[in-house]
Amino acid sequence: xxxVIADGEEVVFDGDVPTDPNHVYELLMGALSENGRAVVKFIxxxxxxxxxxxxxxxxxxxxxxxxxxxxxxxxxxxESMNHLSTAEKEFEAYIRNILSVAWSDVFQRMNEFIxxxxxFADLLDNLSPYAQTYNxxxxxxLEKVTRExxxxxxxxxxxxxxxxxxxxxxxxxxxxxxxxxxxxKLFSENIIPFLQxxxxxx
Amino acid sequence: MKPKSILPQNAALxxxxxxxxxxxxxxxxxRMPQDFFxxxxxxxxxxxxxxxxxxxxxxxKYKKDNLNKRWFSSLVLxxxxxxxxxxxxxxxxxxxxxxxxTSGTNFLAAEKDPTLLRETLARFDLTELLSNERFIxxxxxxxxxxxxxxxxxxxxxxxxxIVSYSLPCMVWMRDTTIV
Numbered sequence: 001x002x003x004v005i006a007d008g009e010e011v012v013f014d015g016d017v018p019t020d021p022n023h024v025y026e027l028l029m030g031a032l033s034e035n036g037r038a039v040v041k042f043i044x045x046x047x048x049x050x051x052x053x054x055x056x057x058x059x060x061x062x063x064x065x066x067x068x069x070x071x072x073x074x075x076x077x078x079e080s081m082n083h084l085s086t087a088e089k090e091f092e093a094y095i096r097n098i099l100s101v102a103w104s105d106v107f108q109r110m111n112e113f114i115x116x117x118x119x120f121a122d123l124l125d126n127l128s129p130y131a132q133t134y135n136x137x138x139x140x141x142l143e144k145v146t147r148e149x150x151x152x153x154x155x156x157x158x159x160x161x162x163x164x165x166x167x168x169x170x171x172x173x174x175x176x177x178x179x180x181x182x183x184x185k186l187f188s189e190n191i192i193p194f195l196q197x198x199x200x201x202x
Numbered sequence: 203m204k205p206k207s208i209l210p211q212n213a214a215l216x217x218x219x220x221x222x223x224x225x226x227x228x229x230x231x232x233r234m235p236q237d238f239f240x241x242x243x244x245x246x247x248x249x250x251x252x253x254x255x256x257x258x259x260x261x262x263k264y265k266k267d268n269l270n271k272r273w274f275s276s277l278v279l280x281x282x283x284x285x286x287x288x289x290x291x292x293x294x295x296x297x298x299x300x301x302x303x304t305s306g307t308n309f310l311a312a313e314k315d316p317t318l319l320r321e322t323l324a325r326f327d328l329t330e331l332l333s334n335e336r337f338i339x340x341x342x343x344x345x346x347x348x349x350x351x352x353x354x355x356x357x358x359x360x361x362x363x364i365v366s367y368s369l370p371c372m373v374w375m376r377d378t379t380i381v
Contacts, residue, residue, distance in 0.1 A: 096275075096276040099273035100277060162253060163254075163256075164251075164253070166258075166260060166262035167258060167263070169262070173272060174264065
């Protein structure tokens, strides 16, 4: 007899229990998303198929772990913020060197720089759907910082493309770094406390 | 564009302290700088760099002094040292270096292209920089004459022993450069 357990509780299906794990996943995703939750683990006979990406065609037992959108978003932000905890100092070190080392060295380290910026850009992008859906009080601030960050990244990439060290230095110092600091402040003082409160209440 | 004449006060100091620099500028004739040009208007002259299809102000579009300050603040300078700076640009970073470094900090500016140096000295009064004994200037090939001219600027022997460590000059310049 196959069984499906979601967040520690046995799932009761209307009619027969589906035999295909993919079908179970679809049904649960639909039901959970209506309640503002998302599947983060889908364990088929002991294997998390969300992580492995490989779903078998039959099963004996499925365990599903879900998180609310608030929990999921909070977790995403905290993980990203941990990754970005040293980024500010690394950006500052990079900026310091732009004008005092050969351009070829600056250019060679472009990928390294982009790799450091990417989690920040991704975080802002990933948070936009949440802000659009739930309309939190910090929505406008997030939209502003997202827009400014995107514009600044555009100038930074153009500076690399043109081989323009002064523009790169100016953009990073005058715009990008202050935007980055403002975004971190927005996260730590507004967004994270807001989500923590919502999770606590739930 | 036509070449401009060096300001007389700049020329007088070149003649006095760096005669080879002046000679190399004269020898360059009417040639114009290859990658650089000045945009002149009522608000002043802006040094531009042509890089492929793009051209942009060398010192950025914001306040030049802030860029120079940022550059200077990234340097770790020691007293009683000689620093080599590649490129004269419009001279503003050299003046900033002069005004914000201590009296024992000496520096050599080496400008590869004498015609760019001419265009700069035709637009900006750099007499404060050119007359300061902490500053030395060279242009063109980093050959024996280049260093002899520096020696002629009255630098002490200890300094020349560093400068004569010149093979390969550009590598030495890069290793010690701060631009």
